[in-house]
Amino acid sequence: MADLIRITDVSPRDGLQNEPGIIPTRDKLELIRLLCHSRVDQIEITSFVSPKWVPQLADAAAIVEGVRDIAVQDFTGSPPNRYIALIPNAKGLEVLHAAESGATKHGLEQFRPPVVSTIALFAAASETFSQKNINASIEESFERFRQVTRVPRSSPGIRGYVSCVIACPFEGAIKPQAVADVAARFTDLGVTEIDLGDTIGAGTPETVLEMLEAVERRIGRTWFDRGALVLHLHDTFGRAADCVKAALDFGVRSFDGSVAGLGGCPYASTPGKRVPGNISTELLVRTIEGAGFRTRVDKNRLAIAADYARTIVAASRAGSGGGPLQKNGGGQS
Numbered sequence: 262m263a264d265l266i267r268i269t270d271v272s273p274r275d276g277l278q279n280e281p282g283i284i285p286t287r288d289k290l291e292l293i294r295l296l297c298h299s300r301v302d303q304i305e306i307t308s309f310v311s312p313k314w315v316p317q318l319a320d321a322a323a324i325v326e327g328v329r330d331i332a333v334q335d336f337t338g339s340p341p342n343r344y345i346a347l348i349p350n351a352k353g354l355e356v357l358h359a360a361e362s363g364a365t366k367h368g369l370e371q372f373r374p375p376v377v378s379t380i381a382l383f384a385a386a387s388e389t390f391s392q393k394n395i396n397a398s399i400e401e402s403f404e405r406f407r408q409v410t411r412v413p414r415s416s417p418g419i420r421g422y423v424s425c426v427i428a429c430p431f432e433g434a435i436k437p438q439a440v441a442d443v444a445a446r447f448t449d450l451g452v453t454e455i456d457l458g459d460t461i462g463a464g465t466p467e468t469v470l471e472m473l474e475a476v477e478r479r480i481g482r483t484w485f486d487r488g489a490l491v492l493h494l495h496d497t498f499g500r501a502a503d504c505v506k507a508a509l510d511f512g513v514r515s516f517d518g519s520v521a522g523l524g525g526c527p528y529a530s531t532p533g534k535r536v537p538g539n540i541s542t543e544l545l546v547r548t549i550e551g552a553g554f555r556t557r558v559d560k561n562r563l564a565i566a567a568d569y570a571r572t573i574v575a576a577s578r579a580g581s582g583g584g585p586l587q588k589n590g591g592g593q594s
């Protein structure tokens with residue numbers, strides 16, 4: 262199925278982490294439920310980072326618990342293999358495991374199948390960004406990741422993010438070779454997918470292709486052919502759709518988007534200049550299908566999820582909090 266493209270929606274994590282206010286957990290869960298029904302292949306539900314650094318995602322454990330409930334109510338069984346959570350270090354994995362086992366809610370460990378099918382580790386191709394984002398050099402970040410991957414987990418998915426693959430907000434243009442080096446470190450670590458993030462949306466088709474060529478030379482074509490090479494674009498200058506088309510031509514078969522174009526990275530912003538959002542999943546799907554490829558996404562249901570995302574963000578920005586529950590976004594996935 263060479264023409265089928267895999268879509269990950271990152272709005273509950275990358276979208277909501279960048280909101281100035283804190284979105285209620287109940288609203289985030291409703292967004293995740295609507296995204297499930299839109300049939301995106303994967304959803305990045307939250308991040309087990311320090312709540313002091315990213316208070317917007319301090320409810321990560323409650324999100325995992327709530328997502329398990331969605332699976333029981335809507336899918337009558339175990340959570341489907343589609344949830345991703347970011348993990349920066351061993352502490353993050355420990356908190357995830359406590360949440361998955363029920364220890365955070367019920368006070369004792371139980372055996373329950375994992376909710377999160379893929380953990381996402383995140384490094385950068387820029388030393389300055391790495392320091393500002395995770396308080397570690399690139400080398401130190403991989404030492405932390407080794408501590409994470411040493412811990413056995415029954416779900417084997419590991420995504421390795423490389424941020425600043427085109428440019429860094431602090432260092433400017435990033436050499437494609439630096440991106441390829443970090444991607445190769447991830448392959449050595451044993452990740453199952455590599456996600457290349459244009460964190461500040463500086464990419465053009467030309468610079469994206471130059472970067473992809475360097476990565477392909479270093480880690481090999483098979484990562485592209487089996488859909489294990491993901492592109493994560495932000496749409497700062499309105500070039501993200503052009504970059505998607507170029508990447509499809511090059512052989513990328515997996516992309517991230519964020520409904521309603523929510524998103525950004527808090528540490529990518531410079532004073533007085535907030536980084537604009539990710540490419541919207543709606544535009545991503547339209548662009549992919551317009552180029553003659555297929556996705557599994559139901560565009561009508563995706564539009565419902567996007568409307569809901571806009572509603573909860575608007576309510577949060579207005580200080581009221583609490584979006585309405587969507588009774589009609591459902592149906593089975």
Ligand code: HMG
Pocket residue numbers: 275278308309310311312314315349350352353354356383394395396422423424425457458459460461493525526527528
């Ligand atoms: P640190 O302060 O250097 O950590 O933060 P530390 O090891 O010195 O610990 C300090 C305290 O934090 C300790 O608590 C730890 O227990 C606690 P205390 O003893 O003071 O009470 N702590 C934690 N608590 C909860 N969960 C944890 C955790 N780790 C330590 N996991 C750290 C290091 C990595 C934690 C911090 O820098 C951090 O949380 N950074 C998060 C940054 C972030 O989330 N950025 C956005 C995601 S990246 C992104 O958006 C880009 C992407 O979209 C791709 C793209 O667009 O390019 C993925």
Ligand code: MG
Pocket residue numbers: 275458460493525526539
């Ligand atoms: Mg991002």
